[in-house]
Amino acid sequence: MTKLVVSWIRQRDIHILTVGRYTYTTDQRYEVIHSQGSKDWILKIKYAQVRDSGNYECQVSTKPVRSYTVHLHVFAPLAEIIGAPDMHVDKGSTINLTCVIAHSPEPPAYIFWYHNGKVVNYESPRGGVTVTIERGNTSRSSLMIQEAKPPDTGNYTCAPSNTAPAFIHVHVLNGETPAAMQTNRGVAIAASPLGHALLTCLLMGVHLVFLVENLLLPGTFRGGGDRT
Template identity: 50%
Template sequence: MRRSVAALVLLWISFIHLHFTQGSAIIDHHTPYWEQPFSQPYFENSTKRDTTTTVGQTAYLHCRVRNLGDRAVSWIRKRDLHILTVGILTYTNDQRFQSLHSDGSDEWTLKISSPQTRDSGVYECQVSTEPKISSAFRLSVVVSKAKILANPELYIKSGSDINLTCIVLQTPEPPSFIYWYHGNHVINYSQRGGISVVTEKQPRTSRLLISRAHANDSGNYTCSPSSSDSASVMVHVLNGEHPAAMQHGNSGGATTAVAVSLSLLTSSLLTGQLLRGVTR
Protein backbone atom coordinates (compact mmCIF):
# COMPACT_ATOMS: atom_id res chain seq x y z
CA MET A 1 0.00 0.00 0.00
CA ARG A 2 2.79 2.41 0.92
CA ARG A 3 4.58 1.55 -2.32
CA SER A 4 1.43 2.37 -4.32
CA VAL A 5 1.08 5.77 -2.61
CA ALA A 6 4.76 6.54 -3.20
CA ALA A 7 4.39 5.60 -6.88
CA LEU A 8 1.41 7.93 -7.27
CA VAL A 9 3.32 10.79 -5.62
CA LEU A 10 6.28 10.27 -7.95
CA LEU A 11 3.93 10.17 -10.95
CA TRP A 12 2.29 13.41 -9.87
CA ILE A 13 5.66 15.14 -9.40
CA SER A 14 6.74 13.97 -12.87
CA PHE A 15 3.52 15.36 -14.38
CA ILE A 16 3.99 18.74 -12.69
CA HIS A 17 7.62 18.93 -13.84
CA LEU A 18 6.68 18.00 -17.41
CA HIS A 19 3.90 20.61 -17.47
CA PHE A 20 6.16 23.48 -16.42
CA THR A 21 8.95 22.29 -18.71
CA GLN A 22 6.62 22.43 -21.73
CA GLY A 23 5.15 25.72 -20.59
CA SER A 24 8.58 27.30 -20.49
CA ALA A 25 8.90 26.65 -24.22
CA ILE A 26 5.95 28.95 -24.75
CA ILE A 27 6.45 31.52 -21.99
CA ASP A 28 10.04 32.20 -21.05
CA HIS A 29 9.99 34.05 -17.74
CA HIS A 30 13.59 35.15 -18.31
CA THR A 31 12.69 36.85 -21.63
CA PRO A 32 11.43 40.45 -21.45
CA TYR A 33 7.70 40.79 -22.03
CA TRP A 34 8.07 42.87 -25.20
CA GLU A 35 10.24 40.18 -26.85
CA GLN A 36 7.81 37.32 -26.32
CA PRO A 37 5.98 36.12 -29.47
CA PHE A 38 2.45 36.92 -28.32
CA SER A 39 3.36 40.59 -27.69
CA GLN A 40 4.97 41.37 -31.07
CA PRO A 41 3.60 44.43 -32.95
CA TYR A 42 1.29 43.82 -35.89
CA PHE A 43 -0.75 45.93 -38.32
CA GLU A 44 -4.50 46.12 -38.25
CA ASN A 45 -5.55 45.29 -41.80
CA SER A 46 -8.92 47.02 -41.68
CA THR A 47 -7.39 50.40 -42.57
CA LYS A 48 -7.84 51.90 -46.04
CA ARG A 49 -4.78 51.28 -48.22
CA ASP A 50 -5.67 53.37 -51.30
CA THR A 51 -6.43 57.09 -50.99
CA THR A 52 -7.32 59.54 -53.75
CA THR A 53 -7.33 63.30 -53.29
CA THR A 54 -7.25 66.39 -55.46
CA VAL A 55 -4.40 68.85 -55.82
CA GLY A 56 -4.34 71.16 -52.79
CA GLN A 57 -6.75 69.08 -50.70
CA THR A 58 -5.12 67.69 -47.52
CA ALA A 59 -4.57 63.92 -47.58
CA TYR A 60 -4.45 61.53 -44.60
CA LEU A 61 -2.94 58.03 -44.55
CA HIS A 62 -4.05 56.02 -41.50
CA CYS A 63 -1.82 53.28 -40.07
CA ARG A 64 -2.88 51.23 -37.02
CA VAL A 65 -0.30 49.22 -35.08
CA ARG A 66 -1.24 46.86 -32.24
CA ASN A 67 1.13 45.89 -29.39
CA LEU A 68 3.62 48.61 -30.35
CA GLY A 69 5.33 48.64 -26.97
CA ASP A 70 8.45 50.79 -27.03
CA ARG A 71 8.96 50.52 -30.78
CA ALA A 72 8.86 53.54 -33.08
CA VAL A 73 6.60 54.07 -36.09
CA SER A 74 8.08 55.77 -39.15
CA TRP A 75 6.63 56.90 -42.47
CA ILE A 76 8.84 56.25 -45.54
CA ARG A 77 8.35 57.53 -49.10
CA LYS A 78 8.83 54.41 -51.20
CA ARG A 79 10.15 55.93 -54.45
CA ASP A 80 13.31 57.37 -52.86
CA LEU A 81 13.22 55.62 -49.43
CA HIS A 82 13.16 59.05 -47.82
CA ILE A 83 12.27 59.05 -44.11
CA LEU A 84 9.42 61.53 -43.63
CA THR A 85 8.56 61.09 -39.96
CA VAL A 86 9.71 59.10 -36.93
CA GLY A 87 7.20 58.99 -34.12
CA ILE A 88 5.62 62.44 -34.12
CA LEU A 89 8.77 64.16 -35.39
CA THR A 90 9.16 65.29 -39.01
CA TYR A 91 12.47 64.18 -40.56
CA THR A 92 12.22 66.08 -43.85
CA ASN A 93 12.63 69.69 -44.87
CA ASP A 94 9.25 69.48 -46.58
CA GLN A 95 7.01 70.62 -43.74
CA ARG A 96 3.89 69.58 -45.63
CA PHE A 97 4.42 66.12 -44.09
CA GLN A 98 3.37 65.61 -40.49
CA SER A 99 2.74 62.61 -38.22
CA LEU A 100 -0.42 62.72 -36.11
CA HIS A 101 -0.80 60.52 -33.02
CA SER A 102 -2.78 60.67 -29.77
CA ASP A 103 -1.44 59.14 -26.55
CA GLY A 104 -2.91 55.71 -25.96
CA SER A 105 -4.03 55.37 -29.56
CA ASP A 106 -2.90 52.65 -31.99
CA GLU A 107 -3.22 55.01 -34.95
CA TRP A 108 -0.32 56.82 -36.61
CA THR A 109 -1.52 59.14 -39.37
CA LEU A 110 0.59 60.75 -42.08
CA LYS A 111 -0.85 64.17 -42.96
CA ILE A 112 0.11 65.67 -46.33
CA SER A 113 -0.88 69.32 -46.69
CA SER A 114 -1.36 70.90 -50.13
CA PRO A 115 -0.49 67.70 -52.03
CA GLN A 116 0.64 67.93 -55.65
CA THR A 117 0.56 65.33 -58.41
CA ARG A 118 4.26 64.60 -57.76
CA ASP A 119 3.27 63.35 -54.28
CA SER A 120 1.41 60.41 -55.80
CA GLY A 121 2.94 57.04 -55.00
CA VAL A 122 3.47 54.45 -52.26
CA TYR A 123 4.17 55.35 -48.63
CA GLU A 124 5.24 52.79 -46.03
CA CYS A 125 4.28 52.71 -42.37
CA GLN A 126 7.28 51.03 -40.75
CA VAL A 127 7.77 49.62 -37.23
CA SER A 128 11.25 49.34 -35.70
CA THR A 129 11.10 45.64 -34.85
CA GLU A 130 13.96 43.27 -35.69
CA PRO A 131 13.52 42.55 -38.52
CA LYS A 132 11.47 45.64 -39.41
CA ILE A 133 7.86 45.24 -40.48
CA SER A 134 6.03 47.63 -42.81
CA SER A 135 2.67 48.20 -44.46
CA ALA A 136 2.21 49.99 -47.81
CA PHE A 137 -0.31 52.75 -48.57
CA ARG A 138 -0.93 54.20 -52.03
CA LEU A 139 -1.77 57.88 -52.56
CA SER A 140 -3.15 59.26 -55.84
CA VAL A 141 -3.25 63.04 -56.28
CA VAL A 142 -5.39 64.04 -59.26
CA VAL A 143 -6.25 67.32 -60.96
CA SER A 144 -9.96 67.96 -60.69
CA LYS A 145 -11.45 69.86 -63.64
CA ALA A 146 -14.73 71.51 -64.47
CA LYS A 147 -16.26 71.09 -67.91
CA ILE A 148 -19.13 73.04 -69.44
CA LEU A 149 -21.20 70.93 -71.81
CA ALA A 150 -21.14 73.44 -74.65
CA ASN A 151 -18.89 74.83 -77.36
CA PRO A 152 -16.32 77.48 -76.41
CA GLU A 153 -18.56 80.10 -78.07
CA LEU A 154 -22.34 80.19 -78.10
CA TYR A 155 -24.64 82.46 -80.11
CA ILE A 156 -28.05 83.06 -78.55
CA LYS A 157 -30.95 84.99 -80.00
CA SER A 158 -32.15 87.87 -77.83
CA GLY A 159 -35.16 86.80 -75.80
CA SER A 160 -34.05 83.14 -75.72
CA ASP A 161 -32.73 81.32 -72.65
CA ILE A 162 -29.09 80.74 -71.78
CA ASN A 163 -28.83 77.19 -70.48
CA LEU A 164 -25.38 75.96 -69.33
CA THR A 165 -24.47 72.70 -67.58
CA CYS A 166 -21.18 72.21 -65.73
CA ILE A 167 -19.80 68.87 -64.55
CA VAL A 168 -16.83 68.29 -62.22
CA LEU A 169 -14.44 65.55 -63.35
CA GLN A 170 -11.87 63.49 -61.41
CA THR A 171 -12.85 64.48 -57.92
CA PRO A 172 -13.07 61.90 -55.10
CA GLU A 173 -15.45 64.09 -53.11
CA PRO A 174 -18.27 66.38 -54.29
CA PRO A 175 -17.21 70.03 -54.33
CA SER A 176 -18.37 72.05 -51.33
CA PHE A 177 -19.57 74.76 -53.72
CA ILE A 178 -19.79 75.62 -57.43
CA TYR A 179 -19.85 79.31 -58.36
CA TRP A 180 -20.88 80.76 -61.70
CA TYR A 181 -19.27 83.98 -62.88
CA HIS A 182 -20.36 86.44 -65.57
CA GLY A 183 -17.09 88.20 -66.25
CA ASN A 184 -15.69 88.90 -62.76
CA HIS A 185 -19.04 88.90 -60.96
CA VAL A 186 -20.60 85.93 -59.15
CA ILE A 187 -24.08 85.41 -60.54
CA ASN A 188 -25.30 82.66 -58.19
CA TYR A 189 -26.93 85.37 -56.10
CA SER A 190 -27.38 88.04 -58.75
CA GLN A 191 -30.10 90.65 -58.32
CA ARG A 192 -31.10 90.22 -61.96
CA GLY A 193 -34.36 88.33 -62.15
CA GLY A 194 -34.72 85.19 -64.21
CA ILE A 195 -31.47 83.53 -63.08
CA SER A 196 -31.60 80.00 -61.69
CA VAL A 197 -28.68 77.89 -60.44
CA VAL A 198 -29.26 74.24 -59.52
CA THR A 199 -26.29 72.31 -58.07
CA GLU A 200 -26.33 68.58 -57.39
CA LYS A 201 -23.58 66.81 -55.43
CA GLN A 202 -24.39 63.63 -57.29
CA PRO A 203 -23.46 63.47 -60.10
CA ARG A 204 -21.44 66.63 -59.33
CA THR A 205 -23.22 68.99 -61.73
CA SER A 206 -24.45 72.56 -61.74
CA ARG A 207 -26.95 74.09 -64.15
CA LEU A 208 -27.22 77.79 -64.94
CA LEU A 209 -30.40 79.11 -66.56
CA ILE A 210 -30.83 82.73 -67.60
CA SER A 211 -34.27 83.36 -69.03
CA ARG A 212 -35.06 85.93 -71.73
CA ALA A 213 -31.44 86.87 -72.37
CA HIS A 214 -30.62 90.34 -73.70
CA ALA A 215 -27.49 92.05 -75.00
CA ASN A 216 -26.17 92.80 -71.49
CA ASP A 217 -26.04 89.05 -70.81
CA SER A 218 -23.34 88.60 -73.44
CA GLY A 219 -19.85 87.83 -72.19
CA ASN A 220 -17.67 85.20 -70.56
CA TYR A 221 -19.35 82.63 -68.26
CA THR A 222 -17.18 80.61 -65.88
CA CYS A 223 -18.00 77.53 -63.80
CA SER A 224 -15.71 77.48 -60.75
CA PRO A 225 -16.00 74.55 -58.30
CA SER A 226 -14.05 74.36 -55.05
CA SER A 227 -10.69 72.53 -55.37
CA SER A 228 -11.04 72.23 -59.15
CA ASP A 229 -9.85 73.99 -62.27
CA SER A 230 -12.56 76.22 -63.72
CA ALA A 231 -14.09 76.16 -67.22
CA SER A 232 -15.45 79.02 -69.36
CA VAL A 233 -17.55 79.72 -72.44
CA MET A 234 -18.20 82.93 -74.37
CA VAL A 235 -21.86 83.73 -74.94
CA HIS A 236 -23.02 86.18 -77.63
CA VAL A 237 -26.60 87.42 -77.37
CA LEU A 238 -27.63 88.74 -80.79
CA ASN A 239 -30.57 91.00 -81.55
CA GLY A 240 -31.84 88.81 -84.35
CA GLU A 241 -30.56 90.81 -87.30
CA HIS A 242 -28.32 87.89 -88.32
CA PRO A 243 -30.44 84.73 -87.98
CA ALA A 244 -27.76 82.59 -89.65
CA ALA A 245 -25.40 83.32 -86.76
CA MET A 246 -27.76 81.92 -84.10
CA GLN A 247 -26.22 78.77 -82.73
CA HIS A 248 -27.37 76.61 -79.84
CA GLY A 249 -24.48 74.27 -79.12
CA ASN A 250 -23.56 73.91 -82.82
CA SER A 251 -19.83 73.71 -83.48
CA GLY A 252 -20.18 75.91 -86.55
CA GLY A 253 -21.34 78.94 -84.55
CA ALA A 254 -18.16 80.99 -84.74
CA THR A 255 -17.55 80.07 -88.41
CA THR A 256 -21.09 81.03 -89.41
CA ALA A 257 -20.85 84.35 -87.62
CA VAL A 258 -17.59 85.20 -89.41
CA ALA A 259 -19.09 84.16 -92.74
CA VAL A 260 -22.09 86.44 -92.23
CA SER A 261 -19.83 89.35 -91.31
CA LEU A 262 -17.68 88.84 -94.42
CA SER A 263 -20.79 88.62 -96.57
CA LEU A 264 -22.09 91.93 -95.20
CA LEU A 265 -18.67 93.55 -95.72
CA THR A 266 -18.52 92.35 -99.32
CA SER A 267 -22.02 93.66 -100.00
CA SER A 268 -21.09 97.06 -98.58
CA LEU A 269 -18.01 97.30 -100.78
CA LEU A 270 -19.95 96.37 -103.90
CA THR A 271 -22.67 98.88 -103.05
CA GLY A 272 -20.03 101.59 -102.59
CA GLN A 273 -18.47 100.83 -105.95
CA LEU A 274 -21.84 100.95 -107.71
CA LEU A 275 -22.68 104.29 -106.14
CA ARG A 276 -19.34 105.76 -107.22
CA GLY A 277 -19.97 104.53 -110.75
CA VAL A 278 -23.41 106.18 -110.85
CA THR A 279 -21.98 109.45 -109.53
CA ARG A 280 -19.37 109.52 -112.28
Protein backbone atom coordinates in the same frame (compact mmCIF):
# COMPACT_ATOMS: atom_id res chain seq x y z
CA MET B 1 11.21 41.89 -26.21
CA THR B 2 12.67 44.35 -28.73
CA LYS B 3 10.63 47.51 -29.14
CA LEU B 4 9.33 47.84 -32.69
CA VAL B 5 9.93 51.08 -34.56
CA VAL B 6 7.62 52.23 -37.36
CA SER B 7 8.88 54.44 -40.19
CA TRP B 8 7.03 56.21 -43.00
CA ILE B 9 8.80 56.62 -46.36
CA ARG B 10 7.68 58.45 -49.49
CA GLN B 11 8.72 56.18 -52.35
CA ARG B 12 8.79 58.77 -55.14
CA ASP B 13 11.97 60.38 -53.87
CA ILE B 14 12.97 57.68 -51.31
CA HIS B 15 12.40 60.28 -48.63
CA ILE B 16 12.24 59.13 -45.00
CA LEU B 17 9.41 61.15 -43.46
CA THR B 18 9.25 59.75 -39.93
CA VAL B 19 11.06 57.26 -37.68
CA GLY B 20 9.15 56.41 -34.55
CA ARG B 21 7.64 59.67 -33.32
CA TYR B 22 10.33 61.83 -34.91
CA THR B 23 9.87 63.69 -38.20
CA TYR B 24 12.76 63.83 -40.69
CA THR B 25 11.47 66.30 -43.28
CA THR B 26 11.50 70.08 -43.59
CA ASP B 27 7.88 70.01 -44.78
CA GLN B 28 6.02 70.93 -41.61
CA ARG B 29 2.75 69.56 -42.99
CA TYR B 30 3.89 66.04 -42.06
CA GLU B 31 3.28 64.76 -38.55
CA VAL B 32 3.33 61.32 -36.95
CA ILE B 33 0.73 60.53 -34.29
CA HIS B 34 1.14 57.65 -31.83
CA SER B 35 -0.27 57.19 -28.36
CA GLN B 36 1.70 55.30 -25.71
CA GLY B 37 0.67 51.65 -25.77
CA SER B 38 -1.33 52.05 -28.98
CA LYS B 39 -0.70 49.89 -32.04
CA ASP B 40 -1.72 52.73 -34.39
CA TRP B 41 0.97 54.78 -36.12
CA ILE B 42 -0.63 57.64 -38.05
CA LEU B 43 1.07 59.77 -40.68
CA LYS B 44 -0.85 63.03 -40.88
CA ILE B 45 -0.46 65.24 -43.97
CA LYS B 46 -1.92 68.66 -43.28
CA TYR B 47 -3.63 70.54 -46.10
CA ALA B 48 -3.17 67.71 -48.60
CA GLN B 49 -2.24 68.82 -52.12
CA VAL B 50 -2.19 67.13 -55.51
CA ARG B 51 1.62 66.92 -55.33
CA ASP B 52 1.23 64.69 -52.25
CA SER B 53 -0.18 61.94 -54.45
CA GLY B 54 2.03 58.88 -54.70
CA ASN B 55 3.20 55.75 -52.90
CA TYR B 56 3.88 55.77 -49.16
CA GLU B 57 5.60 52.90 -47.39
CA CYS B 58 5.17 51.94 -43.76
CA GLN B 59 8.14 49.95 -42.39
CA VAL B 60 8.31 48.01 -39.12
CA SER B 61 11.68 47.14 -37.56
CA THR B 62 11.12 43.42 -37.29
CA LYS B 63 13.74 40.92 -38.48
CA PRO B 64 13.38 40.77 -41.39
CA VAL B 65 11.87 44.24 -41.84
CA ARG B 66 8.18 44.21 -42.72
CA SER B 67 6.73 46.85 -45.01
CA TYR B 68 3.52 47.77 -46.73
CA THR B 69 2.89 50.25 -49.54
CA VAL B 70 -0.24 52.30 -50.19
CA HIS B 71 -1.07 54.72 -52.99
CA LEU B 72 -2.52 58.09 -52.00
CA HIS B 73 -4.41 59.94 -54.73
CA VAL B 74 -5.47 63.51 -53.90
CA PHE B 75 -8.05 65.05 -56.22
CA ALA B 76 -8.16 68.81 -56.78
CA PRO B 77 -11.52 70.61 -56.87
CA LEU B 78 -12.51 71.13 -60.48
CA ALA B 79 -15.02 73.45 -62.16
CA GLU B 80 -16.23 72.71 -65.67
CA ILE B 81 -18.97 74.15 -67.88
CA ILE B 82 -20.67 71.46 -69.93
CA GLY B 83 -20.13 72.05 -73.64
CA ALA B 84 -17.05 74.27 -73.21
CA PRO B 85 -15.14 75.87 -74.76
CA ASP B 86 -17.79 77.00 -77.29
CA MET B 87 -21.56 76.88 -77.54
CA HIS B 88 -23.69 77.97 -80.53
CA VAL B 89 -27.38 78.84 -80.14
CA ASP B 90 -29.93 80.35 -82.50
CA LYS B 91 -31.34 83.81 -81.92
CA GLY B 92 -34.57 83.55 -79.93
CA SER B 93 -33.68 80.20 -78.36
CA THR B 94 -32.64 79.52 -74.75
CA ILE B 95 -29.05 79.64 -73.54
CA ASN B 96 -28.64 76.96 -70.88
CA LEU B 97 -25.21 76.81 -69.21
CA THR B 98 -24.41 74.23 -66.52
CA CYS B 99 -21.32 74.48 -64.35
CA VAL B 100 -20.25 71.33 -62.47
CA ILE B 101 -17.96 71.53 -59.43
CA ALA B 102 -16.48 68.14 -58.52
CA HIS B 103 -13.84 66.72 -56.13
CA SER B 104 -14.51 69.39 -53.52
CA PRO B 105 -14.33 68.66 -49.77
CA GLU B 106 -17.46 70.75 -49.27
CA PRO B 107 -19.96 72.55 -51.51
CA PRO B 108 -18.94 76.05 -52.63
CA ALA B 109 -20.27 78.90 -50.47
CA TYR B 110 -21.25 80.75 -53.63
CA ILE B 111 -21.07 80.48 -57.42
CA PHE B 112 -20.99 83.67 -59.47
CA TRP B 113 -21.67 83.95 -63.20
CA TYR B 114 -19.99 86.62 -65.34
CA HIS B 115 -20.69 87.77 -68.90
CA ASN B 116 -17.73 89.49 -70.57
CA GLY B 117 -16.21 90.19 -67.16
CA LYS B 118 -19.34 91.66 -65.57
CA VAL B 119 -21.52 89.89 -62.99
CA VAL B 120 -24.69 88.58 -64.59
CA ASN B 121 -27.63 90.65 -63.34
CA TYR B 122 -30.54 88.31 -62.76
CA GLU B 123 -32.91 91.23 -62.14
CA SER B 124 -31.94 93.36 -65.15
CA PRO B 125 -34.68 94.96 -67.32
CA ARG B 126 -33.81 92.39 -69.97
CA GLY B 127 -35.58 89.70 -67.96
CA GLY B 128 -35.61 85.99 -68.66
CA VAL B 129 -32.38 85.29 -66.70
CA THR B 130 -32.48 82.66 -63.94
CA VAL B 131 -29.94 80.67 -61.94
CA THR B 132 -30.38 77.43 -60.01
CA ILE B 133 -27.84 75.80 -57.70
CA GLU B 134 -27.65 72.21 -56.44
CA ARG B 135 -25.11 71.58 -53.67
CA GLY B 136 -23.66 68.20 -52.74
CA ASN B 137 -20.60 66.03 -53.30
CA THR B 138 -20.86 67.31 -56.86
CA SER B 139 -22.41 70.78 -57.05
CA ARG B 140 -24.12 72.29 -60.09
CA SER B 141 -25.09 75.80 -61.08
CA SER B 142 -27.27 76.40 -64.15
CA LEU B 143 -27.61 79.77 -65.87
CA MET B 144 -30.63 80.05 -68.18
CA ILE B 145 -31.14 82.97 -70.56
CA GLN B 146 -34.38 82.93 -72.51
CA GLU B 147 -34.90 84.39 -75.99
CA ALA B 148 -31.22 84.79 -76.78
CA LYS B 149 -30.21 87.99 -78.53
CA PRO B 150 -26.95 88.99 -80.31
CA PRO B 151 -25.81 91.06 -77.27
CA ASP B 152 -25.88 87.81 -75.26
CA THR B 153 -22.91 86.60 -77.32
CA GLY B 154 -19.62 86.56 -75.44
CA ASN B 155 -17.55 84.91 -72.75
CA TYR B 156 -19.33 83.42 -69.74
CA THR B 157 -17.48 82.56 -66.54
CA CYS B 158 -18.55 80.25 -63.72
CA ALA B 159 -16.68 81.32 -60.57
CA PRO B 160 -17.15 79.06 -57.50
CA SER B 161 -15.81 80.14 -54.12
CA ASN B 162 -13.58 77.08 -53.67
CA THR B 163 -11.78 76.58 -56.98
CA ALA B 164 -10.61 78.36 -60.11
CA PRO B 165 -13.25 79.55 -62.60
CA ALA B 166 -14.39 77.79 -65.75
CA PHE B 167 -15.12 79.49 -69.06
CA ILE B 168 -17.26 79.12 -72.19
CA HIS B 169 -17.82 81.32 -75.23
CA VAL B 170 -21.43 81.56 -76.39
CA HIS B 171 -22.26 82.49 -79.98
CA VAL B 172 -25.81 83.66 -80.67
CA LEU B 173 -26.40 82.93 -84.37
CA ASN B 174 -28.41 85.27 -86.52
CA GLY B 175 -28.62 83.14 -89.62
CA GLU B 176 -24.92 82.17 -89.61
CA THR B 177 -23.64 78.62 -89.41
CA PRO B 178 -21.15 77.54 -86.70
CA ALA B 179 -18.74 76.22 -89.35
CA ALA B 180 -18.39 79.72 -90.78
CA MET B 181 -17.39 81.28 -87.45
CA GLN B 182 -13.93 81.49 -85.90
CA THR B 183 -13.56 80.30 -82.33
CA ASN B 184 -10.87 80.55 -79.69
CA ARG B 185 -10.54 77.25 -77.90
CA GLY B 186 -8.93 76.56 -74.57
CA VAL B 187 -9.69 76.63 -70.90
CA ALA B 188 -7.40 76.60 -67.89
CA ILE B 189 -8.60 75.11 -64.64
CA ALA B 190 -6.60 74.97 -61.44
CA ALA B 191 -7.39 74.55 -57.78
CA SER B 192 -5.99 74.23 -54.30
CA PRO B 193 -7.35 71.29 -52.27
CA LEU B 194 -8.15 71.52 -48.58
CA GLY B 195 -8.11 69.10 -45.68
CA HIS B 196 -5.74 66.56 -44.20
CA ALA B 197 -4.78 63.01 -45.12
CA LEU B 198 -4.29 60.50 -42.34
CA LEU B 199 -2.42 57.26 -43.03
CA THR B 200 -2.54 54.71 -40.24
CA CYS B 201 -0.15 51.82 -39.75
CA LEU B 202 -1.68 49.30 -37.32
CA LEU B 203 0.48 46.68 -35.63
CA MET B 204 -1.19 43.42 -34.61
CA GLY B 205 1.51 41.31 -33.00
CA VAL B 206 3.85 40.35 -35.82
CA HIS B 207 1.33 41.33 -38.49
CA LEU B 208 1.20 44.67 -40.29
CA VAL B 209 -2.15 46.12 -41.36
CA PHE B 210 -2.72 49.36 -43.23
CA LEU B 211 -5.74 51.51 -42.45
CA VAL B 212 -7.01 54.77 -43.87
CA GLU B 213 -8.96 57.06 -41.58
CA ASN B 214 -10.64 60.46 -41.70
CA LEU B 215 -9.65 61.68 -45.16
CA LEU B 216 -11.14 65.16 -45.45
CA LEU B 217 -10.45 65.50 -49.16
CA PRO B 218 -12.36 63.53 -51.77
CA GLY B 219 -9.87 61.00 -53.05
CA THR B 220 -9.08 57.35 -53.28
CA PHE B 221 -6.58 55.15 -51.48
CA ARG B 222 -5.59 51.95 -53.14
CA GLY B 223 -3.59 49.67 -50.90
CA GLY B 224 -1.23 47.52 -52.83
CA GLY B 225 2.37 46.50 -52.51
CA ASP B 226 4.75 43.82 -51.50
CA ARG B 227 5.30 42.69 -47.96
CA THR B 228 8.91 41.90 -47.33
